[in-house]
Amino acid sequence: MSAITTPRVRRGTVRTGITLSRRAGMVFVLPALALFSIFIAYPLLTALSYSFFDWTGIVRGGFVGVENYVTLFTRLPYRDDLPNAFVHNLLLFVGAMVFQNTIGLGLATLLHRIGRFKRFFQTMYTLPYLVSPLVIGYLWSLMLSPLFGPVNAVLRGIGLGELAQPWLGNPQTAIWVVVVVTAWQWIGFPVLLYGAALGGIPQEIDEAASIDGASAWQRFRAITLPMLLPAIGTVSVLTFIGAMEAFPIPYALGGSQGNPAGATDVMSLLFYRTAFESGSSNAIGTSSAIATLLFLFIFGISMLITWFMRRTERKLF
Amino acid sequence: MTATITPDTSTDDSTDRGGTAPSRRAGRRATVGGVASSTFLWLYAAISIAPLLLMLSNSLRTTQDMAKQPLGLPLPPNFTSYGKAWITASFDTYFFNSIFVTVASVLLSTAVSLLAAYAFARTRSKLFTTLEGVFLSGLMLPVYLAILPLFFMLDAAGMISNLWGLILVYGALGIPFSTFVLASFFRQLPIELDEAARLDGAGPFTTFWRVHLPLVRPAIATVIVFRFVPVWNDFFYPLILIRDQSSYTLPVGITRFFGEYQTDWATLFAGLTLATIPLVVLFLLATKQIVSGLTAGMSK
Structure with a gap:
């Protein structure tokens, strides 16, 4: 969405002396500012500071510098769980990106051309995106159930019975179920966003290129794709954030332990488990260190993708 | 390529x-x-x-029927599992908790965001540009990672398992998106409107209330409808902030329900459907608002 748009104050619009005074402006902003400060800004800043202290239950001990971070990388189970969960988050990102920029982009391009049923198809593709990810996760866990699951029943029905298996019980397949279900749920968003971006491309350019003898593929490559770059950038950043924050779908498919055997574990589950289920006396210190690392990673990489997309755009035009 | x-x-x-x-x-x-x-x-x-x-x-099928025939049509439809989910599995409580939390928090975030967005669109000072940037950063930051301090804060205030605590949190979480959409709408309104209102003797608040508010109605609809979806679906905050079963919202209720009714497939499907129906209805009634919310960043 708005992730990469900085506030654009249109200078020159507000030129007269009719603007709000600073004081009146403050009165208008105050309720939102209070709510934002208390429930977002303050907890966020505090959370980062938690990771530098030693904790005993909910009592804060002394300042320990980066010791909690050292724990994460040297002590079990964190030493094993952290890279395991992190790789799964990356798989979620890559899986969703591949799905969105092939099937998603294809659907958006086709939808852009047809007139009839456009709304209908948009609705069909967007519905899973709006349904609660937790409901989606549980729904798929029922559908993939080894005994009565409709998915295995369909496979047996079309003669692919040997493919039928306990999808979520097998550590080899479980993570791919999470990746595919997540990508399947998210596809409506790129379809809509790419659709809106395609609608914004002036048709004259395409027509002119067509008259000059450019093939459909050439036109897509040289006109449509570059004009879609801002949309692709927005979708990439949001997909990245979503993949790193993944929680309800893995929770519904593998529980808070990331069953089977940590095969569906992700960073948010690790954080949740460490903070609320580990029973370790320094649960707050360790989990805050996980949160801080994740926070910096999400923020840093989102910035990097944004910067990279802006640079590519500048080179193109 | x-x-x-x-x-x-x-x-x-x-x-x-x-x-x-x-x-x-x-x-x-x-x-x-x-x-x-x-x-x-x-x-x-x-x-x-x-x-x-x-x-x-x-x-709409029975569990026995599903065990015999994984794929089949619900003929004749059987509604008993809905009754079971609604009454026996406390879905009525979860459902009304969810409705209450969602409606109240969306109204709260829309109201405060309207005021703030109006100030952002009609001031020039650097202070407000900075504040707007801070609000917008909430769209990109993984703010849910701040759950521990939030938990302690609400605990100290005695608001764990309190639906109002959840409402305040969701109200704050809605501010980044809502101010973003609303401010871009307020900016499109010509400044001459303010001049005319000022000449007629209206103060800043009257100008906002009587002149601008009616004109940004489509944006308000977008913000309300679009914020409804993530709040209704959210699972993370109530999982941690709500401990008392009578205060569960639907998503947390569902996790408990999946533990208890593992083998009762018909009731499980009925519960999932109940949690989904309001969203489908909302989407079919307000497709336009949802689509414009999803593509809000594209219009610049």
């Missing part, structure tokens, strides 16, 4: 020749392509919607 950019000779031919042949050829190709593309569109529509239809259909 680059390897495939070979000039499409058939297109070149058809543009050179003229006459009837190329148009016939183009027509035929369009039909083949047309069939392929509409097959693709319909096929994916089926992939997209089939699991949801299956959820609905299985919620």
Whole structure:
């Protein structure tokens, strides 16, 4: 969405002396500012500071510098769980990106051309995106159930019975179920966003290129794709954030332990488990260190993708 | 990717020749392509919607029926599992908690965001630009990672398991998106409106209330409808902030319910359907607002 748009104050619009005074402006902003400060800004800043202290239950001990971070990388189970969960988050990102920029982009391009049923198809593709990810996760866990699951029943029905298996019980397949279900749920968003971006491309350019003898593929490559770059950038950043924050779908498919055997574990589950289920006396210190690392990673990489997309755009035009 | 950019000779031919042949050829190709593309569109529509239809259909069948026949139509439809989910599994409590939390928090975030967005659109000082930037950063930051301090804060205030605590949190979480959409709408309103109102003796608040508010109604609709979805669906905050079962919202209720009713498939499907119905209804009634919310960043 708005992730990469900085506030654009249109200078020159507000030129007269009719603007709000600073004081009146403050009165208008105050309720939102209070709510934002208390429930977002303050907890966020505090959370980062938690990771530098030693904790005993909910009592804060002394300042320990980066010791909690050292724990994460040297002590079990964190030493094993952290890279395991992190790789799964990356798989979620890559899986969703591949799905969105092939099937998603294809659907958006086709939808852009047809007139009839456009709304209908948009609705069909967007519905899973709006349904609660937790409901989606549980729904798929029922559908993939080894005994009565409709998915295995369909496979047996079309003669692919040997493919039928306990999808979520097998550590080899479980993570791919999470990746595919997540990508399947998210596809409506790129379809809509790419659709809106395609609608914004002036048709004259395409027509002119067509008259000059450019093939459909050439036109897509040289006109449509570059004009879609801002949309692709927005979708990439949001997909990245979503993949790193993944929680309800893995929770519904593998529980808070990331069953089977940590095969569906992700960073948010690790954080949740460490903070609320580990029973370790320094649960707050360790989990805050996980949160801080994740926070910096999400923020840093989102910035990097944004910067990279802006640079590519500048080179193109 | 680059390897495939070979000039499409058939297109070149058809543009050179003229006459009837190329148009016939183009027509035929369009039909083949047309069939392929509409097959693709319909096929994916089926992939997209089939699991949801299956959820609905299985919620109307009995568990025994599903065990015998994993795929089957609900004939005749059986509504008993809805009754069971609604009453026995406390879905009535979860459902009304969810409605209350969602409506109250969306109203709260929309109200405070309207005021703030108006100030952002009608002030020039650097202070407000900075504040707006801070609010917007909430769209990109993983703010849920701040759950521990939030938990302690609400605990100290005695507001764990309190729906109002959840409402305040969601109200704050809605501010970044709502101010973003509303401020861009307020900016589109001409400053002459303010001048006219000022000349007629209206103060800043009257100008906001009587002149601007009625004009940004479409944006308000977008913000309300669009914020409804993530709040209704959210699972993370109530999982941690709500400990008392009578205060569960639907998503947390569902996790508990899945633990208790593991083998009662019909009731599980009915519960999932109940949690989904309000969203589907909302989407069908307000497709326009949802679509414009999803694509809000594109309009710049």
